[in-house]
Structures are given as C-alpha cells and as structure tokens.
Amino acid sequence: MKKTYKIEVDCASCATKMEDAAKKTEGVKDATINFVMQKMSVEFEDGVDVNAVMKQVLKNCKKVESDCEIEI
Amino acid sequence: MVKLKKKQKKMLYRIIIAAALTIFFAVSSAVGLFKFDDPDMEKLFYFICYLVPYIIIGYDILIKAAKGIAHGQAMDENFLMAIATIGAMILGVTYTGDYDEAVAVMIFYQIGELFQSIAVDSSRQSIQKLMEIRPDSAFIEENGELVEVDPEEVQIGTVIVVRPGERIPIDGTIVDGTSSLNTSALTGESIPRDVIVGDEVLSGSINLSGVLKIQTSKEFGESTVSKILDMVENASSRKSESEAFITRFAKVYTPFVVASALLLSVVPTLLFFLADITLLDTEVEEWIYRALTFLVISCPCALVISIPLGFFAGLGGASREGILVKGSNYLEMLSDVETVVFDKTGTLTQGVFEVSDVVTNHIPRERLIELAAAAESSSPHPIAASLVRAHGADIDRSRVTDIEDVAGKGVIAKVDGISVAVGNKRLMEMLDLQFEEAPAHGTTVHVAVDGKYAGCITISDIIKPTSQQAMKDLKAAGIKKTVMLTGDQDSVAQKVAKEIGLDEVHSQLLPGDKLEHLEKIIKDTNGKVAFVGDGINDAPSLVRSDIGITMGAIGSDAAIEASDVVIMDDDPTKVATAMGISRKSMLIIHENIVFTLLIKFLFLGLSAVGIVNMWLAIIADVGVMIIAVLNSARALRYRKK
Numbered sequence: 001m002k003k004t005y006k007i008e009v010d011c012a013s014c015a016t017k018m019e020d021a022a023k024k025t026e027g028v029k030d031a032t033i034n035f036v037m038q039k040m041s042v043e044f045e046d047g048v049d050v051n052a053v054m055k056q057v058l059k060n061c062k063k064v065e066s067d068c069e070i071e072i
Numbered sequence: 073m074v075k076l077k078k079k080q081k082k083m084l085y086r087i088i089i090a091a092a093l094t095i096f097f098a099v100s101s102a103v104g105l106f107k108f109d110d111p112d113m114e115k116l117f118y119f120i121c122y123l124v125p126y127i128i129i130g131y132d133i134l135i136k137a138a139k140g141i142a143h144g145q146a147m148d149e150n151f152l153m154a155i156a157t158i159g160a161m162i163l164g165v166t167y168t169g170d171y172d173e174a175v176a177v178m179i180f181y182q183i184g185e186l187f188q189s190i191a192v193d194s195s196r197q198s199i200q201k202l203m204e205i206r207p208d209s210a211f212i213e214e215n216g217e218l219v220e221v222d223p224e225e226v227q228i229g230t231v232i233v234v235r236p237g238e239r240i241p242i243d244g245t246i247v248d249g250t251s252s253l254n255t256s257a258l259t260g261e262s263i264p265r266d267v268i269v270g271d272e273v274l275s276g277s278i279n280l281s282g283v284l285k286i287q288t289s290k291e292f293g294e295s296t297v298s299k300i301l302d303m304v305e306n307a308s309s310r311k312s313e314s315e316a317f318i319t320r321f322a323k324v325y326t327p328f329v330v331a332s333a334l335l336l337s338v339v340p341t342l343l344f345f346l347a348d349i350t351l352l353d354t355e356v357e358e359w360i361y362r363a364l365t366f367l368v369i370s371c372p373c374a375l376v377i378s379i380p381l382g383f384f385a386g387l388g389g390a391s392r393e394g395i396l397v398k399g400s401n402y403l404e405m406l407s408d409v410e411t412v413v414f415d416k417t418g419t420l421t422q423g424v425f426e427v428s429d430v431v432t433n434h435i436p437r438e439r440l441i442e443l444a445a446a447a448e449s450s451s452p453h454p455i456a457a458s459l460v461r462a463h464g465a466d467i468d469r470s471r472v473t474d475i476e477d478v479a480g481k482g483v484i485a486k487v488d489g490i491s492v493a494v495g496n497k498r499l500m501e502m503l504d505l506q507f508e509e510a511p512a513h514g515t516t517v518h519v520a521v522d523g524k525y526a527g528c529i530t531i532s533d534i535i536k537p538t539s540q541q542a543m544k545d546l547k548a549a550g551i552k553k554t555v556m557l558t559g560d561q562d563s564v565a566q567k568v569a570k571e572i573g574l575d576e577v578h579s580q581l582l583p584g585d586k587l588e589h590l591e592k593i594i595k596d597t598n599g600k601v602a603f604v605g606d607g608i609n610d611a612p613s614l615v616r617s618d619i620g621i622t623m624g625a626i627g628s629d630a631a632i633e634a635s636d637v638v639i640m641d642d643d644p645t646k647v648a649t650a651m652g653i654s655r656k657s658m659l660i661i662h663e664n665i666v667f668t669l670l671i672k673f674l675f676l677g678l679s680a681v682g683i684v685n686m687w688l689a690i691i692a693d694v695g696v697m698i699i700a701v702l703n704s705a706r707a708l709r710y711r712k713k
Contacts, residue, residue: 010189012377013149016319032311036196036384063143066136 003050004041007033008069018068021060027053040070076190083186087179090129094175097121115165122161122171130157130178149371152330153181156367160686163361177368177690184694188377191701195385198708207241207275207297213285223292234284240275243295244288251282258296258640276300299632303396312400314661318379322372329370329676336680337363358682365679368689369672378664378700385707386657393710394640395650402636405619406654410599412551412647413590415613416558416565418606419623420542420572420644421533425455427462428514428534432527440527444519446472446487447494455515458531478502482517493520500525514564532564535571538645543573545648549655555593557586557613587612594618604647607631621647649710657707664700671696 009015015035022031022040027048033040042057044050054072061068076084100106101118108114127134130153137154160174210223211233218233223241226232231247234240240253252264255277264280267273273286276297292298311319340359383400390397397403417423430437445463448456449472460467475485481502482495493503500507500518505525507518514532518525543554555576558565565579578589590613594601603610603617606624611634614620622635624642632638639646675692678684684692 011185011373012188012192012380013322013371013373016322016376017148035380036192038196064140064148066139067132 001046001050002041002043004039005054006071007038007040009033009035009038009065010067014065014068017064018061021064022057025053025057025060028057031057077193080186080189080193083182086129087182087186090125090175090179093125093128094122094172094179097125098172119161119165119171122164122175126157126161126171126175126178129175129182130154133178133181149326149373152326152367152370153178156364156686159360159364159367163357163364166357173686177686180690180694181368184373184697187694187698188373188701191705192377192381195381195388195705195708198388207239210241210292211235211238226288226292228288228291231285231287234279234286236279236281236283238279239297240273240277240279240284240286241295241297242286242288242292243275243290244273244286246271246273246284247287248285249282251284252280253277254280258300300396303398303632303638312383312404314404314658314665315379315383315400318372318375318665322376325372326370329366332676332680333363333366333370336366361686362679362682365684365686365689366676368686369675369679369693371693374668374672374693374697374700375665377697378668378704379661381701382657382661382664382704382707385704386653386660389657389708389710390650390653392708393646393649393653395646395653396638396640397650397654398636398638402619403654403657405600406602406637406651407658408600409551409602409619409651411553411555411593411597411601412546413555413557413593413601413603413613413617414574414644415586415603415605415610416556416560416568417533419604420539420556421535421568422642423533423606425458425515425531426534427458427529428532429530430527431508431530433525435521435526440519440521441529442467443487443490443492443521443526444494444517444529447475447483447485447492450475451477451483455517455531459517459529462529490522492522494518533560533568535568536642536644538643539572542644542647545645546651549648549651551648551651552599553597557581557589559583559586583609583612586610587616590616602647604644607635621650653707653710656710660703660707664703667703668696668700 007018009018012035015033018040019031019033022028022033022042027045028042029045030043031040042054044053051072054070058070058072061070097118106114106117108117133150134154136150137148140148140151157174157177160177161171164171164174207223209220210226211218211220212226212230213219213233226242232242232244236251246267246269248269250266250268252266253273254264255274258274258276265277267284272289273284274297275295337360341356344356380400383403386403387397387400390403397406414420427441430440432440435443441459441462445456445459446467448459449467449469471488473486473489475483477483478495478499481499482493484491484493484499486492493499494517496516497507497518500520503520503523505520507525508528514530516528516530518528520526546554553575555578556565556569556574557578559581560579562579565577568574569577581589590601590603594617600618602619602621603613604621604623605614607614607622607630611630614622614631614634619637620635621637621639622631623639623644623646637650639650671692675684675689679689
C-alpha cells in the first residue's frame with residue numbers, strides 16, 4: 001500500500017535525512033520525499049497498521065530534523 | 073512577490089535585529105562609545121554584548137545541534153555551524169578579540185536558509201499556478217436545485233452540471249446541452265472545441281458557453297485531470313542520476329571537510345605542543361581558526377537544493393508547453409537522445425484518410441467523387457467516409473439503389489439509376505474493364521460508370537502540417553538519426569519520408585517486426601533511442617525504447633501508462649521542444665554542480681592557507697547557494713529558438 005503525506009521541512013538536505021529515517025522505520029517498504037512539493041510518499045509493508053507506522057516515522061524524522069512536520 | 077510565511081517573517085525579524093545589534097556594537101567598539109579603564113573589562117563587556125545577537129540569531133541552531141548530538145547525528149550542519157561559531161567566540165576571547173565574526177556567520181547562514189525556503193516556496197507556487205486545473209467542486213442537481221459536492225464523492229454514472237466558466241471536474245459523456253470547451257489545459261490547443269450531446273468530455277476542460285449535464289464515466293481520482301496532476305507532482309520522485317550523484321556526494325563531502333578541519337587543527341597543535349614546531353610560522357590559534365572556517369563551508373546545501381530545484385523547474389517548464397515528463401530521470405535522458413524513431417500513422421500523419429489524387433477519363437472530377445461517394449455511402453469502411461468528406465455534402469441515400477457488396481473487391485450500385493462500380497483492381501478485372509495503374513502512394517479506388525471505366529481516386533493519409541518542421545527542429549537539436557517504422561506499403565512510406573525529411577524508413581512491418589527493428593536500432597545506437605507513437609498498438613515499442621513518447625493520447629490510460637513522456641497535443645515539433653527543455657535544464661544543473669564545487673573547493677583551499685577569513689567564507693557559501701537557486705529557476709522558462 002502506498003500513501004502520500006504532506007510534510008513541512010525547510011532544507012533540502014534535511015529532507016534527505018528524513019527520507020532515510022522514514023525508510024529505516026519498521027513497516028516501511030520504501031519512502032520518497034518530494035522536497036519541492038513538500039510531500040512524502042510511503043510504501044508500507046503488507047498488513048501493517050499504517051497509523052502506528054506513521055507515528056513511528058514522524059518520531060524518527062523528528063530525531064534527525066526536529067523542525068519537521070508530517071500531516072498524518 | 074512571494075508572501076512570507078509566519079515562520080519566514082519571524083526569521084527575517086531575527087536577522088534584522090541581530091544584524092542591527094551587531095553593527096551597533098561594531099561601531100561602538102570602533103569609536104570607543106563605551107569607555108573602560110580595564111581592557112579585560114572591555115573584552116568581557118563586548119563578549120556579553122555580542123552574545124545577545126548571537127543568541128537571537130542562533131538559538132534554534134544551538135538547540136538543534138544539542139538535539140542532534142543526543143540523537144547521534146553529529147555530522148549535521150546545525151552541529152557544524154554551532155561548533156564553528158562557538159569556536160570563533162572562544163577564539164575571540166583568547167586570540168582575535170573579535171566576536172562579530174561568529175555572529176556574522178550565524179546571520180549569513182540564516183539568511184541563506186531563509187532565502188532557500190523562500191525560493192522553494194516561490195518555485196512551488198509558480199508550478200502550482202501552472203497546474204491550477206484541479207477542480208475543487210462538482211455540482212449535482214437535487215430536486216431542481218444545484219448542490220455542491222466534493223468531486224471525490226461523485227459516483228460513476230452520476231449526472232453532474234457544469235455551468236459556463238466552470239471547469240469540468242470529472243470525465244464523462246454529455247447527456248444534455250451544447251457548448252464549446254477550452255481544452256488548453258489538457259492539450260495546449262487554444263481553439264475551443266464544440267461539443268454536443270453524446271460527446272465524451274475530459275475533466276480539466278473549461279466550459280465556455282452553455283450549461284452541460286454530464287454523466288460521469290470515471291471516478292475523480294481516475295479522471296484525466298487527476299492523472300495529469302499526479303503525474304506532474306510525482307515526477308520528481310523518480311530520481312535522476314544527477315540527483316543520485318549529489319546525494320552520494322553530499323554524504324562524503326561533509327565528513328571529508330570535517331576530517332580535513334580536524335587535521336588542520338590537530339596536526340599543528342600536536343606538533344607545537346609535543347615537538348615545539350610552529351608549522352609554516354603560523355600560530356596554533358590561527359590553525360584552529362582556519363579549521364573553523366572549514367566547518368562554515370562544510371554544508372553541501374547549495375548542491376542539495378539547486379539540483380532537485382533545477383529538475384523541478386524543468387519539469388514545470390515542460391508542462392507549461394503541454395509536455396508531461398514522468399520523471400526527473402526521463403528529463404535527464406531526453407538530453408542524451410541520439411536517434412528518434414517515429415511511428416507513421418497518427419504520429420507524423422493525421423491518421424485521417426483524405427482524397428489526395430483523382431484521375432478521370434471523361435467525367436468531371438467532382439462528378440466522379442460524387443458518384444463514388446454515393447455508391448459507397450452505406451459502407452462502414454473508412455474509405456467511404458473519406459469519399460463522402462471529399463464530396464463535401466450529405467448524400468441522399470434514396471438516390472442509391474441495388475447495392476451489391478462484392479467482398480474484398482468493392483461495391484456495385486445504381487446511383488440515380490446509373491450503374492456505378494467502385495472498388496479495387498480486382499473489381500475492375502472482374503468486370504473485365506481496362507483500367508489505368510494509379511500513382512501508388514495510397515489506397516486507390518477505381519470507378520466504373522455505366523459499364524465504362526471512369527477513373528480512379530487515390531486516398532491517402534495526410535501528413536501533419538508540422539511534421540516537416542519537426543524533423544528540422546530535431547536535426548537542429550543535434551539528433552543524429554530520424555527513423556520511421558510503419559506497417560504501410562513501401563511506396564506510401566517512401567513518399568511520406570521524402571516529404572518530411574526522414575533519414576530512414578522501414579515499411580510493410582507487422583507489429584512484431586516493428587519491435588524487432590526498434591531493438592536493432594537500439595543495439596546500433598550509442599546514445600539513447602526515443603520512440604514516438606500515438607499510443608495505439610505501439611505500447612511494446614514505447615516500453616522497449618529508452619524513452620517512450622506518446623502524442624495526443626490524453627484520455628487513453630494505456631498509452632499514458634506505457635510512455636515516459638506525454639505530449640498533450642498532436643504536434644510532432646513538441647518532441648524537439650521537449651529535448652530543448654531537457655538540454656537547457658541539464659545545462660543549468662551541470663552549471664550549478666560545477667560552479668558550486670569550484671567555489672567550495674576554492675574557498676576550502678584559500679581558507680586552509682589563511683587567505684580567506686570566516687566572513688568571506690560564509691558570504692561565498694551563501695552567495696553560491698543563492699546564485700545556484702536563481703539559476704535553477706531559469707529552467708522554468710523555455711524560449712523556442
């Protein structure tokens with residue numbers, strides 16, 4: 001399953017870091033950030049609780065870039 | 073002008089206040105505004121003074137740096153900026169006596185960040201404006217009243233009402249009303265299209281004149297307008313090689329600079345304290361200062377921001393021209409195309425058959441066409457339609473009697489009581505009539521009137537008016553070879569190729585042969601091979617080629633799915649335009665990469681030998697980024713030469 005979220009991040013290299021952090025989150029198969037559109041599309045592993053995974057993604061992203069936001 | 077967000081405004085105020093305070097303290101210390109008897113007291117006083125603007129401008133960076141350390145993210149630029157400026161402050165106390173430098177570095181860094189955020193916002197806005205075709209609402213009629221609903225909630229088969237001036241939100245078929253539509257957002261075509269009941273209409277078109285009732289045939293998400301928007305918005309998710317390179321580069325660049333900075337500070341320090349050697353006659357503090365300057369240049373921001381921005385602008389510029397490129401990688405590849413392979417029918421020709429040549433014996437040309445059209449009038453064959461079109465008026469079918477279909481040969485009928493036979497060579501042979509071989513560059517129908525051979529009418533596909541220009545443009549754009557693959561007969565193919573100016577033609581190909589030829593071309597070409605088709609029957613070729621380009625395929629999901637670039641209107645010159653945009657974007661992107669790297673390494677070198685101080689280093693760093701970002705934005709504008 002794939003979902004797109006609106007995000008808020010100020011610098012491009014921070015976006016790259018967020019992307020890495022999201023990718024490493026458990027339950028996430030792949031994640032890409034479109035910095036210019038401020039969007040993150042996340043592909044989830046089968047059968048995971050999307051909301052729980054996204055909460056973890058946000059938490060992991062906050063670790064690398066405390067200013068970022070994801071609209072879940 | 074871009075409207076600043078709250079966050080950006082706040083940053084702007086912080087920059088202004090910090091800068092004002094810094095300038096004030098710098099001036100006051102220069103003119104000796106505050107008098108101190110003890111020079112140490114003065115030092116302390118100014119240290120505290122400068123601490124105020126430093127905290128104002130840099131508190132968030134310091135906090136982020138602390139958080140970064142807590143999360144084990146030591147290499148992040150906040151941390152590096154914090155180290156560089158704190159280091160500069162400490163050196164101010166112990167060595168240089170200047171604190172303005174540390175504050176200035178922070179101020180310039182924040183100016184850079186602010187600029188970056190504004191630039192990104194502004195290019196996002198300009199592209200969104202470009203794509204402002206997403207309809208927000210749909211209207212349905214309930215009990216005689218119009219009710220506004222969310223287009224996403226409209227079920228397939230619902231009848232929606234679109235008033236003049238509104239945008240059609242969902243694809244469907246007109247069930248009531250006539251109007252003309254502006255389809256320029258979809259096709260780039262500015263001439264309005266007239267529509268009547270029964271016509272299929274695509275979402276994204278603007279209803280110009282009458283109220284239309286449309287029965288939807290798709291869901292909102294599957295409708296043309298949503299698909300186009302999705303494609304454009306998601307295009308930059310497919311990363312190009314340049315972007316991948318920069319990401320890899322950024323990952324090594326920062327550690328490299330930090331390691332060099334460490335070496336630059338640690339080696340002289342160790343030499344001095346352990347072996348009492350002063351390296352290059354330079355004091356230890358000076359080495360540390362240089363190392364801190366390194367850290368100031370350590371952020372790869374200019375590269376990391378300008379490359380995706382350049383691609384994004386290029387993709388936006390292309391969609392402005394009615395060219396949808398599905399990914400940054402394809403935009404990149406377009407500039408490497410060496411050979412362009414075209415499908416004929418529907419791509420270089422209009423795919424509409426028209427009478428191109430008439431040879432008559434004794435009957436006037438108009439009369440011959442009229443008789444042939446009448447005899448064929450009840451036939452569903454496309455040739456019949458072209459004959460009727462050439463005749464220019466509707467045919468009264470009651471004039472036609474005794475219609476006899478001769479399978480595979482043609483039709484024999486009585487028109488106004490006169491016997492007319494229309495068909496191919498074999499029909500004439502069957503009727504035992506002498507006939508002339510027609511100049512063969514299309515499909516020829518022979519006509520016999522009243523038992524006598526009357527002449528022949530050649531029907532051929534007409535070449536698009538811009539096809540010839542398209543070939544010229546491609547050559548001008550440096551394309552080495554243009555090839556046409558077609559299933560049509562050789563004489564027709566050769567004629568078209570000659571007229572348009574193609575380099576190579578392969579004709580009489582079965583669909584499977586086309587793919588085989590394409591494979592061979594791909595094998596023989598060093599650069600990339602693009603295949604241009606109309607999306608009908610050529611999906612395998614579109615997929616097999618390096619870049620598949622479809623033309624005028626809006627509304628055909630399969631074609632859009634199979635292709636990498638979609639040209640919204642029917643114009644073959646857009647192929648060269650797409651390549652031009654790609655070349656321009658790639659040039660800008662490469663300029664940015666080279667320019668940024670050159671300046672970065674130049675300043676690293678200069679600061680290592682102490683020519684450049686921290687002031688210049690940060691100004692150069694922020695300056696490079698601003699120039700690179702502004703340069704990227706140029707990719708949005710493409711002027712056809």
